[in-house]
Amino acid sequence: MKTNYSTRYAASPQDVKSYDTARIREEFLIDNLMEKNVINFTYSHYDRFITGSAVPTNSSLKLETIDALKAENFLDRRELGIINVGQAGKVTVDGTEYALEHKEALYVGQGNKNVKFSSESAENPAMFYLNSTPAHKAFPTKKIGRNDVETVELGSPETANARTLRKYIVNSVVDVCQLQMGMTTIKPGSSWNTMPAHVHDRRMEIYFYFEVAEDQAVCHFMGEPTETRHIWMGNNQAVISPPWSIHSGSGTSSYSFIWGMAGENLDYGDMDHCKINELR
Ligand SMILES: O=C(O)C(=O)C[C@H](O)C(=O)CO
Numbered sequence: 001m002k003t004n005y006s007t008r009y010a011a012s013p014q015d016v017k018s019y020d021t022a023r024i025r026e027e028f029l030i031d032n033l034m035e036k037n038v039i040n041f042t043y044s045h046y047d048r049f050i051t052g053s054a055v056p057t058n059s060s061l062k063l064e065t066i067d068a069l070k071a072e073n074f075l076d077r078r079e080l081g082i083i084n085v086g087q088a089g090k091v092t093v094d095g096t097e098y099a100l101e102h103k104e105a106l107y108v109g110q111g112n113k114n115v116k117f118s119s120e121s122a123e124n125p126a127m128f129y130l131n132s133t134p135a136h137k138a139f140p141t142k143k144i145g146r147n148d149v150e151t152v153e154l155g156s157p158e159t160a161n162a163r164t165l166r167k168y169i170v171n172s173v174v175d176v177c178q179l180q181m182g183m184t185t186i187k188p189g190s191s192w193n194t195m196p197a198h199v200h201d202r203r204m205e206i207y208f209y210f211e212v213a214e215d216q217a218v219c220h221f222m223g224e225p226t227e228t229r230h231i232w233m234g235n236n237q238a239v240i241s242p243p244w245s246i247h248s249g250s251g252t253s254s255y256s257f258i259w260g261m262a263g264e265n266l267d268y269g270d271m272d273h274c275k276i277n278e279l280r
């Protein structure tokens with residue numbers, strides 16, 4: 001068995017107010033990503049969003065169903081987004097091969113049965129970050145190369161939030177049921193992501209932090225805008241952001257993160273912004 005999964009339940013903002021550090025990490029932090037030769041999944045009951053990773057080395061890894069789905073194949077009722085944050089690799093979908101270089105992505109539509117992950121080099125493997133959400137329709141599988149993304153420059157050095165946001169899996173780039181994924185990179189000298197902060201009660205979100213230097217960290221802020229909490233995050237860790245929560249972070253050095261979302265609508269810009277001086 002090369003696939004592991006664990007379950008996280010949804011939590012009320014009233015309850016989260018009283019969580020201590022250990023409990024908040026237990027409920028929201030995902031710290032088993034990018035383990036070699038296994039697929040590790042976390043199944044969140046927020047919008048039934050599954051987060052995981054596949055790092056194949058000498059042999060390929062197969063996308064196996066998990067008991068939580070009670071489905072013969074993982075994608076019988078789901079869609080899947082994949083972003084490679086490692087070196088060159090390949091994803092095979094029902095016999096068709098897609099080569100994915102560093103920071104290239106693949107959208108895999110509902111109904112595909114046989115999905116396999118492999119690396120070109122066992123020493124420098126591909127590192128596939130995976131997000132999956134329930135799907136009601138089979139859209140075509142599509143590769144999103146680095147030139148296919150929509151790029152937006154945000155923030156400024158003066159407010160320490162200069163960053164480049166790249167939209168990979170959004171409905172203006174690829175047909176999707178509900179999954180959205182993209183990548184944001186903080187510019188050297190800046191530290192803040194997603195500041196001014198926002199909430200979107202229509203959608204939950206998961207942030208996967210990577211390119212964090214070993215001796216550095218990102219402090220991720222969550223919680224209701226007037227009742228914030230923080231989680232210190234290291235490289236290759238993800239954090240679940242409930243629909244009622246802000247999701248913002250400040251790093252001790254530059255870093256990148258992948259955001260993945262699911263929920264009520266496909267409008268990337270649907271956000272309720274918070275006034276910075278009203279955060280508590
Ligand atoms: O830096 C940012 O701002 C983001 O990356 C924001 C995320 O894309 C997001 O929160 C979308 O709702």
Ligand SMILES: [Zn+2]
Nearest residue numbers: 198200205247
């Ligand atoms: Zn958001």
